[in-house]
Amino acid sequence: MDAPQLSSMTGFGAGQRESVCSGRRYACEVELRSVNNRGLKVSVRAPEPLSALIPKLEAQVREAVSRGTVYLTLRVQEASSGGARLEAGLLRSLYEEVSALARELNAEPPRLDALCLVPGVVAAEEGLPAATEIWPAISEALAEALAKLIAMRRTEGLGLGDDLRAITAEMREHAAVVEREAPLAVEAAAERLRERISELAGGVVEPGELAREVALLADKADVAEELQRLGSHLDQVEQTLAQASEPVGRKLEFLAQELLREANTMGNKCRDGALVQRALELKLCVERLKEQLANLE
DSSP, X not given: OOSOXXXXXXXEEEEEEEEEETTEEEEEEEEEEEEOOSSEEEEEEOOGGGGGXXXXXXXXXXXXXXXXXXXXXXXXXXXXXXXXXXXXXXXXXXXXXXXXXXXXXXXXXXXXXXXXXXXXXXXXXXXXXXXXXXXXXXXXXXXXXXXXXXXXXXXXXXXXXXXXXXXXXXXXXXXXXXXXXXHHHHHHHHHHHHHHHHHHTTTOOOXXXXXXXXXHHHHHTOOHHHXXXXXXXXXXHHHHHHHXXXXXXXXXXXXXXXXXXXXXXXXXXXXXXXXHHHXXXXXXHXXXXXXXXXXXX
């Protein structure tokens, strides 16, 4: 695939085909629904006489989908019969017997629609063709359903991509503020430290000792490495979104974990209240990022 393409894990698709088997016409319908899952799970419901086709159905889905839980429902019925037949002899016999009983009891005669509810009067059409004979039509119906499912997943993926890019842009804004304000916060903390030490020492302070304390304070509050790694991870997220030609959800989930690690470390190092709030905002952005990635294939 040449153009970048993201896919959601949620979608729906249906496909229909007709097939003539042994002189009888059958309608085949396949419905697909997919929802989120860390891996790929395919659940198939098919008529018992066609259960031998379940492995083939699963394999065809796995060729097209790499992640999510996919629910597949297969329906096959004879097109001419509508999937049911009327047992006219049984209905006639029931009508005669119930009518005679009604006359004997001086009751209303029976209604045909009520008698049709008696088990066995309307029988399900059980005559399905051989699995190998009907498979080509079922496979074509499944291919149509998969195409529609994937199209819906990709449409939703476009929206996910926009949301993810907006979140990364917001994270860059917070990081830029931290990068700009962190040195000023360290200098202000160092000045407070000088004043405190001078106050405790009665104004007599060893310059070398003071310099060591200030350097130690600055080192503990230095978030340059965290900012550099955060920026690198954001670059990778944006590049992945821009160049996606295959499922990228797992890769982006890993990058989100790394982003959270840097945001946590940054928050632990910052002592200035405003910078701590920025680190918290970064963590909240990562949580939103992870929520969206949970929907991405």
